[in-house]
Amino acid sequence: MTPGIRTKICGLTRSEDVLAAADAGAAYVGFVFFPKSPRNLTVEMAHALAIEVPAGIAKVALVVDADDGLLSQITDTVPIDMLQLHGSESPERVSDVRSRFGLPVMKAVGVAEAEDVAALDVYSEVADQILVDAKPPKNANLPGGNGVAFDWRLISARRWSKPWMLAGGLTPENVAEALALTGARQVDVSSGVEAAPGQKDAEKIRNFIAATRMPSLA
Numbered sequence: 434m435t436p437g438i439r440t441k442i443c444g445l446t447r448s449e450d451v452l453a454a455a456d457a458g459a460a461y462v463g464f465v466f467f468p469k470s471p472r473n474l475t476v477e478m479a480h481a482l483a484i485e486v487p488a489g490i491a492k493v494a495l496v497v498d499a500d501d502g503l504l505s506q507i508t509d510t511v512p513i514d515m516l517q518l519h520g521s522e523s524p525e526r527v528s529d530v531r532s533r534f535g536l537p538v539m540k541a542v543g544v545a546e547a548e549d550v551a552a553l554d555v556y557s558e559v560a561d562q563i564l565v566d567a568k569p570p571k572n573a574n575l576p577g578g579n580g581v582a583f584d585w586r587l588i589s590a591r592r593w594s595k596p597w598m599l600a601g602g603l604t605p606e607n608v609a610e611a612l613a614l615t616g617a618r619q620v621d622v623s624s625g626v627e628a629a630p631g632q633k634d635a636e637k638i639r640n641f642i643a644a645t646r647m648p649s650l651a
């Protein structure tokens with residue numbers, strides 16, 4: 434087993450899925466606060482799930498262009514460790530959220546073509562982590578969690594000054610190749626470990642994390 438690759442299982446909605454992620458060795462779990470999403474949680478639901486997460490696994494709250502009211506509601510109610518900003522938040526807003534809420538902030542940046550990569554440099558200056566995700570398809574209802582990958586070669590020679598995660602269309606079958614091509618040390622997955630939108634599949638979670646630990650990724 435190769436230590437070192439850290440996995441975030443995003444969009445958990447059920448207690449059994451939290452336990453499956455923890456048992457499989459997830460480093461982070463993500464809770465989505467976005468009403469249009471099939472993975473959306475109320476703060477009460479998120480609180481109930483968060484208190485079941487074993488110590489040592491970081492709990493991430495994912496929001497999309499959230500105002501301070503929603504962020505306060507989440508941070509006052511749910512014991513989270515990190516905020517994931519997954520909308521079109523500006524670099525200034527990222528800094529503002531960091532200082533107002535006193536939590537590390539991960540900014541998601543969508544990549545579809547070479548020119549999108551520049552934004553990663555900008556956000557890596559202000560965020561604690563960056564999530565290098567696929568840009569949503571044009572007709573998508575969601576800004577993330579679409580199960581769509583981008584061309585990993587676009588970032589294969591790139592490094593940033595902050596920790597970063599690779600996301601977008603990762604699956605148990607392709608994650609080893611994605612890691613080898615990009616050099617990522619952290620990955621984020623939602624759709625690729627689901628049985629249905631919002632319902633994780635314990636075997637897929639296990640297979641996904643096992644695939645990140647292949648000896649070639651040492």
Ligand SMILES: O=C(O)c1ccccc1NCC(=O)[C@H](O)[C@H](O)COP(=O)(O)O
Nearest residue numbers: 443470577578579580601602622623624
């Ligand atoms: O999952 C959602 O429903 C969602 C809604 C709004 C913004 C982001 C959302 N998900 C983001 C993620 O789950 C991941 O951070 C990432 O986009 C990878 O998702 P996937 O391609 O499904 O593995």
